Amino acid sequence: MCTSGFLLFCMRRSFFHLKFVFRKSITSAYSPQRRRLPQNYTTMEKDQLILSIVKSEDFEEALDIFWKHFMPNEPVTGLIGCHTAVGYRIYNLDLLLREMLQSQTCFMAKDQKGNIIGIAFCTVILKKDDTTIHELPTRDEYLCQGWPVDFTHILLLLDHLGYHPNIMNDKKVNQLLDIFAVVVKPNYRRMGIATQLITKAITEAQLVDIPLVTVVCTSAFTQRCCAKLGFNAENTIFYKDWHYKNIKIFDNNKIDPVHPAAISYYKYI
Secondary structure (H helix, E strand, O other): OOOOOOOEEEEEEEOOOOOOOOEEEEEEEOOOOOOOOOOOOOOOOHHHOEEEEOOHHHHHHHHHHHHHHOOOOOHHHHHHOOOOOOOOOOHHHHHHHHHHHHOOOOEEEEOOOOOEEEEEEEEEEEOOOOOOOOOOOOHHHHHHOOOOOOOHHHHHHHHHHOOHHHHHHHHOOOEEEEEEEEEEOHHHOOOOHHHHHHHHHHHHHHHOOOOEEEEEEOOHHHHHHHHHOOOEEEEEEEHHHOEEOOEEOOOHHHOOOOOOEEEEEEEEO
16 A cells, blocks of 8 residues: 555545534545556565554644645645645644544554554444435535635535445445545655555454445555455546536646546445
8 A cells, every 4th residue: 555655545524523514534645756656665564563543642743744744745635726834734624633533543553663654544433313315515514614615625525425324324334434544654655554554443443343444545546555455446536527516626737647536435344
């Protein structure tokens, strides 16, 4: 999963009961040189890593890694011109990440010196009711919840790829694990760390009898990773074709040909 210049970020929908009705997630990977998919990379062996739940004393560092190494460079946020300046944080998203950390559903990889080199933000989502089909949220609803105007385009895209309540009804499960975000520091990419973090999350889900794992991938790197780990592709949206209420969202000239589409995945465990 970790290829040169690689960053995985997974954002998906769920419910939480603060001021928001919906959770969002994106999955993506970032290659700053926009190089083509590499065929080989060096693997950091499992015994060289310390994999564990993110502890409270590491929360702030985990968040700093996310905002520093993902948001300023993530391909989809770049397509819509979302605010990604160093030091800028989307309040709703930062709050969502903090809730995941506090729920102890996030995992970190440390090297032998005890340095955090990767984080997997995950969340367990429970089925709320027996409604067969749930209507997707609207842009106005997200705006009322305080999401930035430009970021709502990403949330709406993800809803159309796969909305958690509908996924659980379709797959006939009462709960699932959503891999929300996996971030690996630049100097440690192409070593298989992201793959090991995802594998750790899946293993922990199996231990508590969670039957399904979901993820949305907005880059070719993470899509390739999901195929490698046995995930099934569910829905695909090409960025050039994405419209909301007959309005084209992405500029074709800004779309990286290496990452032309977003794909949702699931895996029974």
